[in-house]
Amino acid sequence: MNALQRTAVVFRREFRSYFQTPLAAVFLVIFLFLAGLFAFNIGGFYDRNQSDLRPFFQFHPWLYVFLVPAVSMRLWAEERRNGTIELIMTLPFGVADLVIGKFLAAWAFTTVALALTFPMWITVSWLGTPDHGTIFVAYLASALLGGAFLAVGAFLSSLTKNQVIAFVLCAVACFVLLLAGFPAVLDFLRGWAPRGVVEGLASTSALTHYESMMRGVIDLRDILYFLLVIAAFLVLNIFAIDWKKSD
Amino acid sequence: MATRIVARKLEKRFGHIHAVRGIDLEVPAGQVLGFLGPNGAGKSTTMRMITGFLEPSAGTIHLEGIDLAEDPIRAKRTFGYLPEGAPAYPDMTVEEFLGFIANARGFRGRDAKDRVERAIGRVNLQSVRRQAFETLSKGYKRRTGLAQALLHEPGILILDEPTDGLDPNQKFEVRELIKELGGDRAIVLSTHILEEVEAVCTRAIVINMGAIVFDGTPAEMESRASRETTKNRMDAAFRAMTTGDVDARTSKGTRR
Ligand SMILES: Nc1ncnc2c1ncn2[C@@H]1O[C@H](COP(=O)(O)OP(=O)(O)OP(=O)(O)O)[C@@H](O)[C@H]1O
Numbered sequence: 484m485n486a487l488q489r490t491a492v493v494f495r496r497e498f499r500s501y502f503q504t505p506l507a508a509v510f511l512v513i514f515l516f517l518a519g520l521f522a523f524n525i526g527g528f529y530d531r532n533q534s535d536l537r538p539f540f541q542f543h544p545w546l547y548v549f550l551v552p553a554v555s556m557r558l559w560a561e562e563r564r565n566g567t568i569e570l571i572m573t574l575p576f577g578v579a580d581l582v583i584g585k586f587l588a589a590w591a592f593t594t595v596a597l598a599l600t601f602p603m604w605i606t607v608s609w610l611g612t613p614d615h616g617t618i619f620v621a622y623l624a625s626a627l628l629g630g631a632f633l634a635v636g637a638f639l640s641s642l643t644k645n646q647v648i649a650f651v652l653c654a655v656a657c658f659v660l661l662l663a664g665f666p667a668v669l670d671f672l673r674g675w676a677p678r679g680v681v682e683g684l685a686s687t688s689a690l691t692h693y694e695s696m697m698r699g700v701i702d703l704r705d706i707l708y709f710l711l712v713i714a715a716f717l718v719l720n721i722f723a724i725d726w727k728k729s730d
Numbered sequence: 731m732a733t734r735i736v737a738r739k740l741e742k743r744f745g746h747i748h749a750v751r752g753i754d755l756e757v758p759a760g761q762v763l764g765f766l767g768p769n770g771a772g773k774s775t776t777m778r779m780i781t782g783f784l785e786p787s788a789g790t791i792h793l794e795g796i797d798l799a800e801d802p803i804r805a806k807r808t809f810g811y812l813p814e815g816a817p818a819y820p821d822m823t824v825e826e827f828l829g830f831i832a833n834a835r836g837f838r839g840r841d842a843k844d845r846v847e848r849a850i851g852r853v854n855l856q857s858v859r860r861q862a863f864e865t866l867s868k869g870y871k872r873r874t875g876l877a878q879a880l881l882h883e884p885g886i887l888i889l890d891e892p893t894d895g896l897d898p899n900q901k902f903e904v905r906e907l908i909k910e911l912g913g914d915r916a917i918v919l920s921t922h923i924l925e926e927v928e929a930v931c932t933r934a935i936v937i938n939m940g941a942i943v944f945d946g947t948p949a950e951m952e953s954r955a956s957r958e959t960t961k962n963r964m965d966a967a968f969r970a971m972t973t974g975d976v977d978a979r980t981s982k983g984t985r986r
C-alpha cells in the first residue's frame with residue numbers, strides 16, 4: 484500500500500465514525516440552526532432588501548470558534564482515552580497518514596455541514612438575482628476557514644487526552660486567530676503602533692482573509708494563507724505525535 | 731529468516747523513571763516466549779518498544795530482519811499486536827472493526843471479507859459479530875483483540891496479557907489457540923499466571939525493575955525454587971527472583 488491508500492483507509496474509518504455517534508446529528512442541527520438564526524435575526528437577512536448571503540457568511544467565523552473545537556477535540560484525545568492510539572500507531576501506517584487522514588475526515592464532515600446550508604442559496608436565488616460567483620467564493624472561504632480551525636484543533640487535541648482541555652485550547656486559539664483582524668482591535672492598535680505592524684498583524688488574521696474572500700474576490704494570497712495555516716498545523720501535529728512517542 | 735525478533739540493549743526512560751534497563755532479546759520462529767515479572771517491571775514498556783508504539787531511549791530492534799527505526803511501516807507489517815487491555819473503537823461492531831484492520835493490512839474487497847471471516851471463525855466471535863465493541867463482555871473484547879492481531883497471519887505475535895480477566899474456560903480456549911498458532915511463529919506473551927507459562931510457553935523470561943533476571947525453559951525456572959518447596963514451585967521461583975529472597979536477582983548467574 485502506498486501513502487495515499489493508507490491515508491484513505493484512515494480517512495474512511497474516521498469519517499464513518501462521525502455518523503456512528505449522535506455527534507454528527509447534534510452538530511449538523513446546531514450548525515444549521517445557528518447559521519440560520521444569525522443570518523435572519525441578527526444579520527437582518529430580510530431587512531437589507533439585497534439578494535446576497537453576506538449576513539449569513541458574516542457569522543461563520545464566530546460560529547466556528549466554538550463548533551469546530553467540538554469536532555476537533557476528539558480527534559486525538561479520544562484515541563488516547565480509548566487506548567486505540569496504541570493500535571493505530573502499531574498498524575502499518577505512517578504518522579503522516581494518520582494525521583492527514585484524520586484531518587481530512589474532520590474537514591469533510593464540517594464541509595458536509597456547510598454544504599447542507601444550500602437552501603439559503605436557493606432562497607436568495609428565488610427572491611432576487613444574487614451574484615452566484617460571490618456566493619461560491621464565500622462558501623469556499625468558509626470551508627477554508629473551517630479547515631484552518633480544524634488543523635489548529637487537531638494539533639491541540641494531540642497534546643492531551645482530556646477533551647475538555649482540547650476544546651478550550653482550540654476555542655481560544657481560533658478566537659485569537661480571528662481577533663488579530665477584528666476592526667476594534669486594529670483601530671485600537673492604530674492609535675499608537677506603527678502602521679506596518681498593524682497591517683502585518685492584520686494579515687496574519689484569519690478574519691482579514693476571510694472577509695476579503697467573502698466579498699467575492701478570489702485572491703490567491705487569501706487561499707494560500709488558509710492552506711499555509713493548515714499545512715503548518717498538520718506538520719506540528721506530526722511532530723507532536725512523534726514527540727509523544729519518545730515521551 | 732529463523733530469528734524473527736532481535737532486540738539489542740533496549741533502554742527506556744520516562745523522565746526520571748528508568749523503566750527498561752538494557753534488555754536483549756532474540757526470539758526464533760517456533761518459540762512461544764512467556765514474559766513474566768511483577769507489576770511495573772517493564773513488560774508492557776518493552777512490548778511497546780518492540781511494536782514501535784514507544785521509541786526506545788537507546789537500543790535497536792529488528793523484526794524479520796527489518797530495522798524498526800529505519801523502516802517502521804514495513805516492520806509493522808511483520809507482526810500482530812494485542813495491546814494491554816485489548817483496546818478497540820467502542821462504537822464499531824466487531825465486524826466493522828475487523829474490516830478496518832483488514833483494510834489497514836492492505837486487504838480489500840473479497841480478500842478483506844475472507845480475512846475477517848477467518849479471524850472471526852478462529853476465535854469464535856460469530857455470536858457477537860454485529861455487536862458494538864463497548865457492549866461486549868471482557869472475554870469477547872479480548873478475543874476481538876486476538877482476532878485483530880491474527881488477521882493477517884503474521885509470523886510474529888506480541889500479546890500483552892491475552893488471558894487477563896478471562897474465565898477458566900476462556901483461558902483454556904485462548905491457551906489452546908496460542909499453542910495451535912505456535913508452529914512456525916514467534917510468539918511473545920506477557921502474563922501473571924505462571925501455570926500458563928508451563929502450559930503454553932517453550933521459554934520464559936522474568937524481568938524485574940527493567941532488567942532480565944531469568945531466561946530459560948519453564949522447567950528450569952521451576953527448578954529455581956528452593957528444594958523444600960513442594961507446592962506452587964513456579965510461584966516460589968518467581969518470588970525468589972523478584973523480591974530478593976535469594977540472590978537469584980544477580981542477572982549473571984541466571985542468564986543462559
Ligand atoms: N507513559 C509513561 N510515563 C511514565 N512512566 C511510565 C509510562 N509507562 C510506563 N511507565 C512506568 O514504567 C514502569 C514499567 O511499566 P510497565 O507498564 O512496562 O510495567 P508492566 O511490567 O507491564 O506491569 P504490569 O504487570 O502491571 O502490566 C512502571 O514504573 C511505570 O510506572
Ligand SMILES: [Mg+2]
Pocket residue numbers: 773774775814890
Ligand atoms: Mg503491563
